[in-house]
Amino acid sequence: MKPRIPPHGHMPQRTVVAREFTMRFTSTPRGARLARRLISHRLNEWGHPYTSPVKETVTLITAELAANAVRHGHVPGRDFHLRLAETDRVLRVEVTDTRAERLPAPEVPYPDGESGRGLLLVAALADDWGVAPRPAAPGKTVWAEVGLPTPLGAA
Numbered sequence: 688m689k690p691r692i693p694p695h696g697h698m699p700q701r702t703v704v705a706r707e708f709t710m711r712f713t714s715t716p717r718g719a720r721l722a723r724r725l726i727s728h729r730l731n732e733w734g735h736p737y738t739s740p741v742k743e744t745v746t747l748i749t750a751e752l753a754a755n756a757v758r759h760g761h762v763p764g765r766d767f768h769l770r771l772a773e774t775d776r777v778l779r780v781e782v783t784d785t786r787a788e789r790l791p792a793p794e795v796p797y798p799d800g801e802s803g804r805g806l807l808l809v810a811a812l813a814d815d816w817g818v819a820p821r822p823a824a825p826g827k828t829v830w831a832e833v834g835l836p837t838p839l840g841a842a
Contacts, residue, residue: 722769
């Protein structure tokens with residue numbers, strides 16, 4: 688999917704959130720690693736086992752978004768915020784940082800470059816993703832959604 692900045696900063700919401708996890712992390716590589724690990728554990732607690740494709744996909748997306756928040760969204764003395772929400776149809780990851788002027792966009796990386804692949808992975812793995820201004824404060828929220836498989840027997 689193509690990234691998009693929704694009009695008026697609206698981030699599309701699906702149905703009622705069944706489960707939610709939110710936490711602030713230090714804007715450091717250690718904070719990004721902790722965010723990834725906690726999302727992995729939370730997904731397992733929510734019934735998405737460690738070896739499930741959904742858990743692996745959402746954990747990888749979280750790792751990329753958290754790493755980008757640390758690398759490109761860092762403002763000294765400011766943390767980044769992570770939100771994981773589950774509805775009956777999707778898992779949604781949101782990472783909010785305080786840098787409003789650096790909007791993400793996937794780019795074809797240089798062949799020998801050390802960066803530039805993270806958002807390409809997010810775009811390839813997520814069913815939808817985008818960026819929106821942070822409500823009521825400077826910054827932005829980068830979000831990604833992964834659809835949940837339909838349970839057997841459900842119509």
